[in-house]
Amino acid sequence: MDAVHTFDLSKSFGNFHAVDHVNLQIGSEVFGLLGPNGAGKTTLTRMLTTVLTPTEGTAVVAGADIRTEADKVRRHIGVVAQATTLDFELSAYENMDIYGEYFDIPRQLRKERIKRLLEVVGLADRAKSLVGGFSGGMKRRLEIVRSLIHEPEILFLDEPTTGLDPQARAAVWEYLVKLHKEQGITLVITTHFMDEAEGLCDRLAIVDYGKIVALGTPHELKRQVSGGDIVEADFLSAPENALNALKNADFVLEIKQQGSLLTIRVSNGAEAIPKIIEIVDANGGKVRTITLREITLDDVFLSFTGRSLRE
Amino acid sequence: MKGAIPVCKRDLRKFVRQPVMMVAVVLIPLINLVLLGSAFGGAITHAPIAIVRDSYGPLSSSLIGILQNQQSCLFGGTNCQNSFNLENVADLQTAQSMLKEGSVKGIVYIPANFDAPGGTHDLPVYVDTTDPTSAGAISADLTQAGQQLSIQLQASSPAASANATATSVTLIFSSPYRNLLYIEFMAPGSLVQTVMFVSIIGGGITILNDRERGVIEGYLVTPLSRYDIVFGVLLAGVVKALFSAGVMFILAILFAGIHPNVGLSGAILMVLTLVLTAFGLLSMMTAIAVKMPNRDMLQFMVGPLNFIFYFTSGAIYPIQGFPTWMQEFSLVNPEAYAVTALRTLMYKGATLAGVIGDLTFLFVFTVTMVMLATIAFRRGL
Numbered sequence: 001m002d003a004v005h006t007f008d009l010s011k012s013f014g015n016f017h018a019v020d021h022v023n024l025q026i027g028s029e030v031f032g033l034l035g036p037n038g039a040g041k042t043t044l045t046r047m048l049t050t051v052l053t054p055t056e057g058t059a060v061v062a063g064a065d066i067r068t069e070a071d072k073v074r075r076h077i078g079v080v081a082q083a084t085t086l087d088f089e090l091s092a093y094e095n096m097d098i099y100g101e102y103f104d105i106p107r108q109l110r111k112e113r114i115k116r117l118l119e120v121v122g123l124a125d126r127a128k129s130l131v132g133g134f135s136g137g138m139k140r141r142l143e144i145v146r147s148l149i150h151e152p153e154i155l156f157l158d159e160p161t162t163g164l165d166p167q168a169r170a171a172v173w174e175y176l177v178k179l180h181k182e183q184g185i186t187l188v189i190t191t192h193f194m195d196e197a198e199g200l201c202d203r204l205a206i207v208d209y210g211k212i213v214a215l216g217t218p219h220e221l222k223r224q225v226s227g228g229d230i231v232e233a234d235f236l237s238a239p240e241n242a243l244n245a246l247k248n249a250d251f252v253l254e255i256k257q258q259g260s261l262l263t264i265r266v267s268n269g270a271e272a273i274p275k276i277i278e279i280v281d282a283n284g285g286k287v288r289t290i291t292l293r294e295i296t297l298d299d300v301f302l303s304f305t306g307r308s309l310r311e
Numbered sequence: 312m313k314g315a316i317p318v319c320k321r322d323l324r325k326f327v328r329q330p331v332m333m334v335a336v337v338l339i340p341l342i343n344l345v346l347l348g349s350a351f352g353g354a355i356t357h358a359p360i361a362i363v364r365d366s367y368g369p370l371s372s373s374l375i376g377i378l379q380n381q382q383s384c385l386f387g388g389t390n391c392q393n394s395f396n397l398e399n400v401a402d403l404q405t406a407q408s409m410l411k412e413g414s415v416k417g418i419v420y421i422p423a424n425f426d427a428p429g430g431t432h433d434l435p436v437y438v439d440t441t442d443p444t445s446a447g448a449i450s451a452d453l454t455q456a457g458q459q460l461s462i463q464l465q466a467s468s469p470a471a472s473a474n475a476t477a478t479s480v481t482l483i484f485s486s487p488y489r490n491l492l493y494i495e496f497m498a499p500g501s502l503v504q505t506v507m508f509v510s511i512i513g514g515g516i517t518i519l520n521d522r523e524r525g526v527i528e529g530y531l532v533t534p535l536s537r538y539d540i541v542f543g544v545l546l547a548g549v550v551k552a553l554f555s556a557g558v559m560f561i562l563a564i565l566f567a568g569i570h571p572n573v574g575l576s577g578a579i580l581m582v583l584t585l586v587l588t589a590f591g592l593l594s595m596m597t598a599i600a601v602k603m604p605n606r607d608m609l610q611f612m613v614g615p616l617n618f619i620f621y622f623t624s625g626a627i628y629p630i631q632g633f634p635t636w637m638q639e640f641s642l643v644n645p646e647a648y649a650v651t652a653l654r655t656l657m658y659k660g661a662t663l664a665g666v667i668g669d670l671t672f673l674f675v676f677t678v679t680m681v682m683l684a685t686i687a688f689r690r691g692l
Binding site: 049050051071074075077079081082083084085099102103104 | 524525526528529530531532533534535
């Protein structure tokens with residue numbers, strides 16, 4: 001059975017279609033919703049977690065309908081919001097204990113689970129410390145396990161590593177993968193970080209203007225950007241005719257220019273580099289640096305939406 | 312020092328762009344001026360006085376006539392109004408229970424031998440000394456009325472003027488209660504203000520903080536219902552308010568010279584009064600807070616709100632001394648009922664009968680506000 005199955009799920013605010021007829025199936029996997037800010041990822045997640053009511057369509061989450069069985073959905077999902085909702089005046093243990101009471105978990109069972117979950121994220125020795133003194137990464141890890149106190153089947157995380165330093169991010173990713181592998185929890189992660197999407201997610205949906213524009217494993221998505229390598233060339237000087245000559249060269253598939261930087265998609269990168277330098281030289285230009293790199297998710301995003309995630 | 316200019320500019324621009332702030336800096340002092348200026352220093356007029364009449368001769372009739380026409384004025388004889396609202400009561404016992412409930416501020420008892428020619432014309436007068444300001448004004452006005460009656464008596468019976476005791480009216484003042492200090496009079500209002508502060512923080516600011524931090528939305532992905540959230544917040548507020556008022560009460564006794572006279576039943580009724588007040592004020596603040604766009608707006612509002620409710624409650628000056636518009640507001644001010652009930656319980660040794668009217672109003676107010684808070688919460692969060 002799918003963890004999440006949406007049927008023409010839509011949400012409009014007036015004439016603005018934040019989520020536009022989304023049909024999506026998520027199995028037992030780490031699933032990423034990738035898109036720029038305002039793409040509709042958060043609205044989609046808020047509907048799936050029963051906070052917002054759809055204006056059209058519906059979804060089945062953890063076997064229950066989000067419209068008609070919201071309470072049942074809530075008992076089987078965990079949610080980690082983007083901004084922390086921990087109580088800084090309380091200890092790590094108290095934060096989890098009270099959250100467990102919301103789900104009516106008996107005291108003894110809460111005690112066992114809190115102990116085990118704090119161990120999973122390396123916070124067992126800080127159980128009695130007040131959360132106000134925790135680092136950003138520790139707070140995030142605590143928040144993640146707090147949302148697992150009722151052993152949900154699906155965990156929704158909104159931008160789980162925003163605002164964390166690289167080391168803390170890596171730790172959070174590690175724990176998330178561990179939770180998925182050891183406890184079999186489906187993770188649905190919204191992010192606008194490509195490395196997060198690529199390093200963490202089994203499958204990705206690229207979301208733009210409320211629609212799913214591409215879906216697949218990171219590998220599949222990159223293959224969909226039809227073949228070739230990416231060559232990035234930075235010019236000292238690039239006269240108009242040099243650019244035109246490049247555009248007309250038979251080995252060049254696509255050229256995008258951002259200032260003095262050219263992103264050139266070619267069929268064979270290694271062979272293309274000397275040819276590019278030759279063409280530019282012949283037309284009176286000068287190449288400063290030239291690099292060959294593999295296709296990234298940003299290129300995928302660029303090719304599906306015409307915009308860069310990095311903008 | 313050149314850098315001061317842009318820093319100043321930034322500050323001024325931000326000030327101009329925040330109309331709420333501009334309104335607040337003018338509005339708050341204005342409210343304070345009008346409320347404080349009107350609350351203090353008004354003459355005590357229309358004081359409710361019970362008349363118990365056991366004698367029906369001409370002397371007692373002239374006394375009632377004098378009392379009816381007695382005027383209280385501000386200095387220089389301006390702004391004169393009737394001093395008393397007289398109410399005929401059948402017997403002294405009923406009048407005394409009315410004094411206890413606070414529906415009258417004093418009793419004038421005309422005994423059976425008052426009109427007897429050649430008698431002493433003693434006039435027992437009972438005054439509610441738990442309101443020292445009113446008691447002072449009423450005593451002065453009654454004394455004046457007594458002197459006027461004595462003059463009439465002497466004029467009408469010149470023959471008897473040799474016997475001085477027989478030709479003058481003697482007012483015999485007494486009170487079933489101790490003479491309170493002004494600080495004792497004020498103390499119940501401070502208990503209510505403690506409850507109001509807890510309500511502002513617990514019912515208003517905490518909820519907005521939680522909403523801004525996304526805690527409320529976090530609740531909504533758990534099996535908790537909106538009712539659970541509202542009642543949980545209210546319950547916590549009531550506990551906090553009761554605790555704070557309790558601490559305030561003990562500190563007032565220890566350090567402020569307050570000497571309440573409260574038995575067990577009085578204490579239970581005080582707790583009930585405080586719980587009802589806290590429940591009502593917390594719900595009111597919740598209903599208001601949910602409608603506020605942000606925390607700043609709420610913070611600007613709570614100052615004036617606190618002022619309006621406190622100064623019109625009769626906590627610092629008797630309501631009889633207010634101008635009419637303020638007296639009318641007091642009629643719907645829950646703090647006024649809470650202050651009256653607490654004062655009655657603290658200093659008059661009252662039972663349920665003495666405060667039932669106040670508690671009924673508080674109950675109706677609380678039920679209404681809980682409903683409003685629940686509706687506001689359901690729609691606004």
